[in-house]
Amino acid sequence: MARKLRMLRASDLNGTLDMRDVLALIEQAFVERGLGRTEMPPKSYLHFPAHQGVLLIMPGNLPQMNEAAVKLINVHTRNPADYNLPTLIATIVLISPDTGEPVCIMDGTYVTGMRTGAVSGVATKLLARKDASVLGIVGAGFQGPFQLEAVRHVMAVEMVLVTDLIPERAKKLADMAAGFGLAARVCETVEEVVRGCDVLVTATPSDRPIVREEWVHDGMHINCVGTYAKGKQEIEATILKRAVVVVDDWEQASHAGEINVPVSRGQFDRSGVYAELPEIAAGLKPGRTDDRAITVFDTTGLAIQDVVTAWKAFEVAERKNLGSVIEPLYL
Numbered sequence: 001m002a003r004k005l006r007m008l009r010a011s012d013l014n015g016t017l018d019m020r021d022v023l024a025l026i027e028q029a030f031v032e033r034g035l036g037r038t039e040m041p042p043k044s045y046l047h048f049p050a051h052q053g054v055l056l057i058m059p060g061n062l063p064q065m066n067e068a069a070v071k072l073i074n075v076h077t078r079n080p081a082d083y084n085l086p087t088l089i090a091t092i093v094l095i096s097p098d099t100g101e102p103v104c105i106m107d108g109t110y111v112t113g114m115r116t117g118a119v120s121g122v123a124t125k126l127l128a129r130k131d132a133s134v135l136g137i138v139g140a141g142f143q144g145p146f147q148l149e150a151v152r153h154v155m156a157v158e159m160v161l162v163t164d165l166i167p168e169r170a171k172k173l174a175d176m177a178a179g180f181g182l183a184a185r186v187c188e189t190v191e192e193v194v195r196g197c198d199v200l201v202t203a204t205p206s207d208r209p210i211v212r213e214e215w216v217h218d219g220m221h222i223n224c225v226g227t228y229a230k231g232k233q234e235i236e237a238t239i240l241k242r243a244v245v246v247v248d249d250w251e252q253a254s255h256a257g258e259i260n261v262p263v264s265r266g267q268f269d270r271s272g273v274y275a276e277l278p279e280i281a282a283g284l285k286p287g288r289t290d291d292r293a294i295t296v297f298d299t300t301g302l303a304i305q306d307v308v309t310a311w312k313a314f315e316v317a318e319r320k321n322l323g324s325v326i327e328p329l330y331l
């Protein structure tokens with residue numbers, strides 16, 4: 001029987017998911033990928049140079065979980081100034097693996113935030129020192145709260161250090177941490193955050209390194225979140241030489257992740273990558289084995305993360321009858 005199509009706007013979705021559920025789902029998705037049981041063709045791109053825009057098409061299929069979806073996400077840098085619109089607009093179409101029907105079309109902003117936070121959480125769980133207690137966050141924009149929310153569930157956080165070019169944003173994130181009962185401090189410089197933390201999250205759109213090698217210390221773990229486009233970079237390439245480097249996916253990371261610039265300059269290659277995170281999640285390779293090692297996780301965001309997170313949001317929406325439901329488009 002034909003299934004109706006559920007439409008979920010951003011306002012229907014915000015706050016629907018529990019980060020602990022998403023952490024478990026992302027880890028499960030990475031296990032599936034590590035075991036070679038996912039289908040995830042490389043991201044495709046459509047370019048709109050006249051409008052300074054690009055559209056990414058991200059399909060993913062997890063047969064064991066019976067979930068598939070396609071995410072469309074654009075980056076149109078002139079949107080805020082010219083049209084009063086966000087730079088990024090994400091839309092996710094959930095596909096029934098049984099029939100191929102679209103069962104839900106949802107705004108993808110909230111799901112993207114939750115899954116991006118959760119993957120840092122999973123990487124921190126697998127790669128950070130067990131006694132890590134100080135979390136540093138550089139970049140307190142949209143992703144910041146999701147990063148804090150995820151990492152605090154996998155690490156015994158005692159102190160949060162935050163910095164942002166816009167101090168009010170850093171203050172807001174520090175207030176959120178304090179609301180969780182954590183000690184929190186706004187720092188004036190990136191250096192202060194990096195030197196003082198055990199686990200660092202970088203979540204800025206920087207296109208030049210803002211984390212210097214001399215500030216990085218033994219035993220720390222770094223989640224590089226902000227770089228997911230060619231030509232961008234948040235940490236100095238020399239840090240990669242000192243570190244155990246883990247990527248979410250070599251193809252994606254080498255083209256668009258934190259390692260893309262060093263790879264394009266011949267300063268880094270695949271032999272410098274210890275593992276893809278799915279291999280560690282699936283138990284094929286150990287995570288951290290040395291308390292003194294510096295670990296770096298380069299995440300570009302995988303379609304399978306969107307698939308499992310969006311299906312969970314859809315499940316909640318079905319249960320609570322969120323959004324609106326229309327007749328199938330194809331009838």
Ligand SMILES: NC(=O)c1ccc[n+]([C@@H]2O[C@H](COP(=O)([O-])OP(=O)(O)OC[C@H]3O[C@@H](n4cnc5c(N)ncnc54)[C@H](O)[C@@H]3O)[C@@H](O)[C@H]2O)c1
Nearest residue numbers: 116139140141142143164165203204205225226299300301
């Ligand atoms: N890896 C992934 O899967 C993934 C997913 C979503 C977003 N991203 C990327 O993460 C980055 C952050 O995304 P967002 O949505 O939070 O963006 P945002 O614009 O909402 O926030 C970025 C914040 O970084 C701050 N910032 C910029 N340069 C800085 C610097 N040198 N020092 C300190 N703070 C600085 C800005 O003031 C801003 O508050 C973007 O580059 C985005 O493309 C990655």
